[in-house]
Amino acid sequence: MAGLISRGFLGRRRPAEVENRLPPGQYLVTDFPVLSAGPTPHTALDRWSFTIEGLVRSPVTWSWEAFQKLPSQTYSVDISCVTKWTKLDTKWLAVSVDTLLQAVQVDPAGRYVTAYSDGGYTTNLPLDEMVNGQAFVAYQFDDKPLEAVHGGPARLVVPHLYFWKSAKWIRGLRLTERNQPGFWESLGYHIHGDPWKEERYSGD
Amino acid sequence: MQPMLEWQAGTVTAIRPETRQTKSFTFALPKWMAHRPGQHYDVRLTASDGYQTQRSYSIASPPESLGEIELTVERIPDGEVSPYMHDVLMPDDQLEVRGPIGGYFVWDVSLGGPLLLVGGGSGVVPLMAMLRHRAAQHSTLPARILYSSRTAEDVIYRDELERMAGADRTFEPFYTFTRQPPAGWTGYRRRIDATMLAEVMRPFDKRARVYVCGPTLLVEAVANALVQMELPIEQIRTERFGPSGA
Amino acid sequence: MDDDETDMNTALMVDGNAVAGQLEQIFGRDMTMAIARCAGCARDAQLGALMAFIRGPGVVLRCPACQNAIARIVETPSATYLEARGAAYLRMAPPP
Numbered sequence: 065m066a067g068l069i070s071r072g073f074l075g076r077r078r079p080a081e082v083e084n085r086l087p088p089g090q091y092l093v094t095d096f097p098v099l100s101a102g103p104t105p106h107t108a109l110d111r112w113s114f115t116i117e118g119l120v121r122s123p124v125t126w127s128w129e130a131f132q133k134l135p136s137q138t139y140s141v142d143i144s145c146v147t148k149w150t151k152l153d154t155k156w157l158a159v160s161v162d163t164l165l166q167a168v169q170v171d172p173a174g175r176y177v178t179a180y181s182d183g184g185y186t187t188n189l190p191l192d193e194m195v196n197g198q199a200f201v202a203y204q205f206d207d208k209p210l211e212a213v214h215g216g217p218a219r220l221v222v223p224h225l226y227f228w229k230s231a232k233w234i235r236g237l238r239l240t241e242r243n244q245p246g247f248w249e250s251l252g253y254h255i256h257g258d259p260w261k262e263e264r265y266s267g268d
Numbered sequence: 269m270q271p272m273l274e275w276q277a278g279t280v281t282a283i284r285p286e287t288r289q290t291k292s293f294t295f296a297l298p299k300w301m302a303h304r305p306g307q308h309y310d311v312r313l314t315a316s317d318g319y320q321t322q323r324s325y326s327i328a329s330p331p332e333s334l335g336e337i338e339l340t341v342e343r344i345p346d347g348e349v350s351p352y353m354h355d356v357l358m359p360d361d362q363l364e365v366r367g368p369i370g371g372y373f374v375w376d377v378s379l380g381g382p383l384l385l386v387g388g389g390s391g392v393v394p395l396m397a398m399l400r401h402r403a404a405q406h407s408t409l410p411a412r413i414l415y416s417s418r419t420a421e422d423v424i425y426r427d428e429l430e431r432m433a434g435a436d437r438t439f440e441p442f443y444t445f446t447r448q449p450p451a452g453w454t455g456y457r458r459r460i461d462a463t464m465l466a467e468v469m470r471p472f473d474k475r476a477r478v479y480v481c482g483p484t485l486l487v488e489a490v491a492n493a494l495v496q497m498e499l500p501i502e503q504i505r506t507e508r509f510g511p512s513g514a
Numbered sequence: 515m516d517d518d519e520t521d522m523n524t525a526l527m528v529d530g531n532a533v534a535g536q537l538e539q540i541f542g543r544d545m546t547m548a549i550a551r552c553a554g555c556a557r558d559a560q561l562g563a564l565m566a567f568i569r570g571p572g573v574v575l576r577c578p579a580c581q582n583a584i585a586r587i588v589e590t591p592s593a594t595y596l597e598a599r600g601a602a603y604l605r606m607a608p609p610p
Contacts, residue, residue, distance in 0.1 A: 066314075067275065067312055067313075067314035067320055067364055068275075068277050068314060068362060068364045069314050069315070069316055070313040070314055070315070070352070070363065070364070071356070071361055071362075072352075072356040073313045073314070073315050073352055073356070074315060075313075075315030075317060075319035075321070076315075076319060091319070095346060097569070098526060098569070099569040099570035099571075100526070100567055100569070100570055101567055101570055101572075101574045101583075102567060102574060102576060102581065102583070103524070103527065103565070103576075103581055146571050147569075147570070147571060148319075184583070213526075228570075228571050248571050248572065248588070250597075251572060251586055251588045251595045251597055252572075252588040252590050252593060252595040253571060253588065264590070265590040265591070265592070267592065272542075273535065273538050273539055308531075308534075310535045324531075324532060324534075324535065366535060367535070369534045369535045369538060369544070370531055370534045370544065370546055370562070371534075371544035371545075371546050371547045371562075372530070372531060372534075372544075372546035372547050372560050372561070372562025372563070373531050373546070373562060483525060484524050484525055484526075484527050484528065485524055485525060488524065505562075506529065506563060507529065507531045507562075508527065508528045508529045508531075508532075509528065510525070510526065510528055510532075511525040511526060
């Protein structure tokens with residue numbers, strides 16, 4: 065897709081001082097871009113719930129109140145979107161997926177997870193990439209309740225993978241036997257999505 | 269067969285400030301083709317490391333301006349392309365463009381009237397192409413524009429609209445201001461609503477061909493109001509722009 | 515839901531006109547006037563009038579009535595993907 069080089073157009077930056085923190089092909093942003101696949105859902109907190117289901121002994125569901133009572137922690141992580149922006153040191157208050165999984169007994173066959181959201185969005189990843197602190201369900205960003213445009217009331221955050229895996233407006237995790245391509249994975253995006261290996265598209 | 273849509277390098281021949289946030293850029297195009305009023309061009313920037321970004325801008329000029337196009341662009345503070353165009357681009361620079369594009373949001377005199385144009389902010393740009401074309405064709409199809417701006421300083425093409433109205437009794441502009449009207453203003457001073465639309469549309473009634481363009485919220489509100497007023501949906505065309513600058 | 519939040523959320527949405535160039539490259543002609551029948555609610559709308567979400571990894575075109583995803587487009591360096599299961603059909607003028 066070569067083009068005429070535009071005189072004086074600097075594009076985006078990879079500042080030298082953070083060069084080693086930017087995955088290949090990524091550029092630094094300091095704002096928080098809003099990208100979505102559909103209109104912002106608005107689920108009232110008294111109707112919100114979070115569920116873990118699928119290949120588990122028995123599914124479990126939390127109401128918003130119950131979810132807020134789960135042990136939570138703050139995270140500071142770098143996030144990379146496949147559309148090439150990376151934001152450093154993002155701060156979240158969240159419940160780790162490890163904590164959530166303590167409430168269920170996962171079948172040995174349940175090796176993959178489909179995360180599903182209000183509005184119909186889905187994304188998929190291996191269970192072993194969600195545990196040991198690798199993933200969390202966040203309801204505060206930058207010390208404030210997570211705004212709806214950024215996925216509030218709660219979103220998944222999986223910082224070591226491209227940010228399309230960090231499902232906004234998340235409502236649950238389904239344990240599955242196979243790695244089932246989600247919304248973008250089923251249309252040309254990489255099934256895994258590691259920014260450090262530039263796994264953007266299927267076939268990469 | 270339609271010619272293939274391909275990128276070409278346009279050359280900047282003129283840059284003119286319109287309001288504090290908007291400028292009009294004229295480009296000479298080696299492969300110019302007559303567009304239909306309402307269409308747009310895609311603009312693409314490429315950095316030396318290969319990074320690319322692209323935006324669409326409505327054509328402000330009428331097809332009667334041969335060999336060139338004018339784009340009126342609002343400077344979005346944290347944008348990528350508009351700050352480049354406003355702050356860096358100079359006459360004789362080249363800009364990669366592709367077009368003309370769009371078949372849905374178009375009007376020309378062959379489609380008839382009466383014509384009601386409703387616009388907010390930079391949504392007025394494609395509507396202006398329609399009015400300039402209508403004037404160039406010396407059309408007497410009745411036409412009105414209802415144009416929403418924040419303040420008097422934000423009204424793009426104000427002088428030209430007034431001159432057009434002065435020279436043509438079949439064209440009438442209406443303005444509304446949502447933040448601060450000009451001193452002594454006795455006209456509308458609120459967001460466009462059903463009452464305002466009904467008043468402006470009254471002489472045209474249900475025969476109006478309506479084009480609505482601007483920020484999504486304005487377009488939604490106007491389109492919904494028109495449907496409520498039982499204007500046939502085939503007579504309504506809409507184009508939503510992304511969020512404008514603060 | 516207060517006014518500010520409504521403003522921000524809806525403000526980000528555009529319509530099919532915003533992807534007219536992309537659709538023309540795929541189909542070889544303007545597609546904004548083509549009519550899509552929504553597989554969800556059976557309403558007809560011209561592609562130019564569909565809700566469009568364009569800032570993410572791909573484009574999603576949705577029914578203005580029921581918000582069902584009518585079509586999705588992804589462009590990768592080696593391929594363009596178009597999925598339109600959300601359309602019962604696309605109807606357009608016969609080819610020129």
